[in-house]
Amino acid sequence: MNVRYRHIAKGFWRLLFFGVIFSQFVRAQGVNTQQVITLQVVELNKIGINLNTVNLLIDQASFEQGQPLPAENSDGTLVWTTNGDNKKITVSSNQTSPRFTLKLIAQPENNADIAAPEITLNDNTIHDLVMGVSRRSGKCRIRLNASATLSDGVGIENHVITYTITSS
Template identity: 30%
Template sequence: MKVLKTSFCVIVLLFLFVSAGIILASNTDNHTVTVTVTAINELEIIGGNITLTINTATAGSNPDDQTDSTTADLNWTTNEASKKITILSNILAASANFTLTAEATSISGGTATAPQTPTTTAADFITGVATTIGTCDLTYVGSATAAEGTGSDAHTITYTLTAV
């Protein structure tokens, strides 16, 4: 009787081991696919420099504004949320001879703010930028009064895609 019990145990154990072996014999196999996406925040001015020449006026009025919205575009791509684009100039607005304003027009991928007078402190130019590609026309308007006389201002305008 003892032999029978022992044998039965051996059978059960063998059955379990071999069954486990069958399971491990593997009718499945796998591998891993890994994708790593880094933060992407790219911004680029397309087009050349802008020259605004104020040289006309209606008699009795200040000189006519000069506008350029075709020379330069601003493009951006970001895969992060909560971004904005700021604008600044290397010239303090109060120190400039004339008035320059910039505005993002025909915009996609963000929300344009009101026309900005760029100065040495960065100001919001486009808001609501998040995981998107975007583009806009850069519309510059140069204004002068008769009292401001003649001369020129050479602004270096910098746009920055940054966190809100």
């Protein structure tokens, strides 16, 4: 037989052999099944403060200033989480006309959160505390400062301070 024809014949048989092997391989492939799953994430806004109770005690005075020294607390941490857009955090007190002065300032850990300047809670109006809150969780330290003048006298005032995530 001509060498060329012999090569052609060999090639044919090899092709046939691998064709059969490949067809078996293809036939051995598996089957599948499907499931349809429905995914959803609803908008949610969560906010919390770690200190439920804060006592600010004014019991000292400055001879130099001639006034009682203010009392401060920075132990509070405000945390929040939102997956919505364009939110802000507001703060308000339930005291409509307090005798003593209570100020609050937020110190965000994330630069993206824009904290308002020091807020004086001398009425029960709502004040913006943190702006530009969108799709993230955040945290800020809450510094409370209570002060009184001698003329304010003595007494006890209870503030219920409410932090709220709301649309900006």
